Amino acid sequence: MSEITRPIHVKSEIGPLKKVLLHRPGKELENLVPDFLERLLFDDIPYLEDAQAEHDAFADALRENGIEVLYLEKLVAEAIDAADVKEAFVDEWLAETGVQSEAMLKALKDYLLAMDDTYEMVLKTMEGFRKTEIEVEGGKSLSDLYETDYPFIVDPMPNLYFTRDPFATMYNGVTLNHMYSDTRNRETLYGKYIFDHHPEYGNGQVDRFYNREESTRIEGGDELVLSKDVLAVGISQRTDARSIEKLAGRLFEETEFKHVLAFLIGENRKFMHLDTVFTMVDYDKFTIHPEIEGGLKVWDITPNGDGTVNIEETEDKLENILAEALGQEKVQLIRCGGGDPVAAAREQWNDGSNTLTIAPGVVVVYDRNTVTNKILAEAGLKLIKVRGSELVRGRGGPRCMSMPLQREDI
Numbered sequence: 097m098s099e100i101t102r103p104i105h106v107k108s109e110i111g112p113l114k115k116v117l118l119h120r121p122g123k124e125l126e127n128l129v130p131d132f133l134e135r136l137l138f139d140d141i142p143y144l145e146d147a148q149a150e151h152d153a154f155a156d157a158l159r160e161n162g163i164e165v166l167y168l169e170k171l172v173a174e175a176i177d178a179a180d181v182k183e184a185f186v187d188e189w190l191a192e193t194g195v196q197s198e199a200m201l202k203a204l205k206d207y208l209l210a211m212d213d214t215y216e217m218v219l220k221t222m223e224g225f226r227k228t229e230i231e232v233e234g235g236k237s238l239s240d241l242y243e244t245d246y247p248f249i250v251d252p253m254p255n256l257y258f259t260r261d262p263f264a265t266m267y268n269g270v271t272l273n274h275m276y277s278d279t280r281n282r283e284t285l286y287g288k289y290i291f292d293h294h295p296e297y298g299n300g301q302v303d304r305f306y307n308r309e310e311s312t313r314i315e316g317g318d319e320l321v322l323s324k325d326v327l328a329v330g331i332s333q334r335t336d337a338r339s340i341e342k343l344a345g346r347l348f349e350e351t352e353f354k355h356v357l358a359f360l361i362g363e364n365r366k367f368m369h370l371d372t373v374f375t376m377v378d379y380d381k382f383t384i385h386p387e388i389e390g391g392l393k394v395w396d397i398t399p400n401g402d403g404t405v406n407i408e409e410t411e412d413k414l415e416n417i418l419a420e421a422l423g424q425e426k427v428q429l430i431r432c433g434g435g436d437p438v439a440a441a442r443e444q445w446n447d448g449s450n451t452l453t454i455a456p457g458v459v460v461v462y463d464r465n466t467v468t469n470k471i472l473a474e475a476g477l478k479l480i481k482v483r484g485s486e487l488v489r490g491r492g493g494p495r496c497m498s499m500p501l502q503r504e505d506i
C-alpha cells in the first residue's frame with residue numbers, strides 16, 4: 097500500500113476516506129426566491145438554520161469516523177491571504193457577475209475590499225447582493241436597469257454546498273470543471289484560487305487534468321473513480337461526450353488509469369449526474385436507479401499507446417462490464433427503492449442512490465430513504481444515516497455534498 101504523500105490522493109470511490117472538503121450552507125440560501133429557483137437549479141427553499149444543523153451533523157458523522165473535514169470557504173480565504181491576491185480575486189469575481197455598469201462595479205468592489213476579514217468577504221461573494229443593499233448615484237446602465245423585477249445585483253450561489261461538482265479529485269490532481277450553467281460556473285473560481293494559491297493545495301502541488309476555461313462541459317457528479325485503473329464518467333445533462341474524450345487522453349498520459357467508461361444516462365433534470373443514479377459502495381457492490389438500466393449505453397475508452405484513444409461500445413450487461421473492468425468475479429447492483437417503481441422514483445429524487453462511501457461497505461445515506469436503506473442493509477452494508485430534510489431541497493445527497501481530498505489505497 098502506497099503512503100499518502102500528496103495533498104490530493106484519490107484512487108477509488110471506496111478506499112477509507114481520510115480528508116474531505118465540504119461547504120457549510122450559508123446566507124446564499126436566504127437569497128433563494130420562488131420566481132428564480134429554476135435559474136439557480138433549486139426546487140424549493142430550505143430553512144437555513146435547519147439546513148446548517150443537518151450539515152453540521154453530517155460533518156460530525158464524518159469526524160466521528162476519523163475523517164478530517166475541511167471547508168471550502170476557509171481554504172479560499174487562506175489561499176487569498178497567503179498569496180495576497182484579494183483585489184485580483186474580487187476583480188475576477190466581478191467580471192463573472194454579469195454586472196455591466198461601471199459605477200455599480202466600482203461600488204461592489206469598494207464594498208468587498210473594505211471588508212478586512214477575508215473569510216467574511218468570501219462568504220459575501222457566495223451570498224450575492226440584493227438590489228436594496230447597494231445604491232449608486234447615476235451611472236446606471238440600461239442593461240442593469242431593465243430587469244426591474246429581478247431582486248439581485250449579483251446572484252447568490254446556493255449550490256456551493258454540493259462540493260462534488262465544480263471540481264473533482266482523482267489520483268494526485270483535479271479536474272477544474274467547466275459547468276453546464278452560469279450559476280454553477282461562477283463556483284469554479286473558488287477552486288481556481290485554492291489550486292493556484294493555497295499554501296497546501298496551490299502552486300503546482302495538485303495536478304490539473306481539466307480547466308474551467310475549456311469550451312466543453314463536465315461536472316464532478318459525473319466523475320467516479322471506480323478503481324486506480326478505471327474512471328467512470330456520465331454523458332449527461334451536465335457533461336459532454338467531448339470532455340470525456342479529452343480528459344481520457346490526458347489521464348492516460350498522466351496517471352495509471354487504463355479505462356475510462358463513458359455512461360450515457362441522457363439529459364434529464366432528475367438524473368442530472370451519474371452519481372444521482374449510480375454509486376459504488378463496496379468492492380463489488382453498486383447502487384443503481386432502475387430507470388436508467390434499460391437503455392444504458394457504455395463506451396470503453398482505452399489508450400492506444402501513441403497519445404490517441406480507442407473507443408468501443410460495450411455489448412455486455414452492466415454487471416459484466418463492471419466485473420470485468422474491476423477484476424471481480426461478479427458484482428451486485430442494488431436497486432434504489434427495490435423493484436418498486438414508486439419507491440424507486442421517490443427515493444431517487446431524494447438522493448437515495450447518492451451514497452458517500454467512506455470505507456468498503458460503509459456508506460453515508462439520508463435517513464429518509466427508508467426503502468432503499470433497508471435493501472442496502474440487507475446487502476450487508478453498514479449505514480451511517482444523516483438527516484436531510486432541508487439539505488435535500490437542493491437535489492443532492494451525501495456524495496454530492498462532499499469532495500474527497502484523500503483516501504487510503506485499497
Ligand SMILES: NC(=[NH2+])NCCC[C@H](N)C(=O)O
Pocket residue numbers: 136137138255258260261280316317318368369371372490491492493495496
Ligand atoms: N453531484 C450531484 N449529484 N450534485 C447535485 C447538484 C444539485 C444542484 N442543485 C444542481 O443542479 O447542480
